Amino acid sequence: MSSITFEATVNGRPVRWEVPAGEFLTETLRSHGLIGTKRGCESGDCGACAILLDGVEVNSCVVLAAQASGHDIVTVEGIGDARAPHPIQEAFVDAGAVQCGYCTPGMVVATKALLDENPTPTRDDARHALAGHLCRCTGYVKCLDAVELAAERTANADAAHGGA
């Protein structure tokens, strides 16, 4: 199979990877150790594979590596990890929104995209942001609670640092 050179910024780090031509970005990321990006439906319907591409949430299972080459990519690992969790990740845990956890990375990415755009979302904004993220476990209410909690904590952290 022919290959392409994939060059991008991934979680703030420049990368240059040889990847099979026609490979989708989920596979590219996962095969380079970024397994927080989950493989679910692989047809753009479940949100498990969500990442930020130039700051915009996309489902990486429907983006070719070739299309993402040259761009800025942030995966859930770039938002935070177990040693240094992001307040959004802590909010999901504290709100009881993590059960099996399969959908959680995608939901965290969606919440990051939302709060970057709109730090004070309404419940409907949160609902809209998480639409397209399937969860078999939580019934969604706790996920919406987590988004609200994350927004609150982010606003408080900004206030404590003298921000808007």
Ligand code: FES
């Ligand atoms: S795995 Fe990409 S949207 Fe489901």
Ligand code: FES
């Ligand atoms: S926590 Fe299991 S799919 Fe969402």
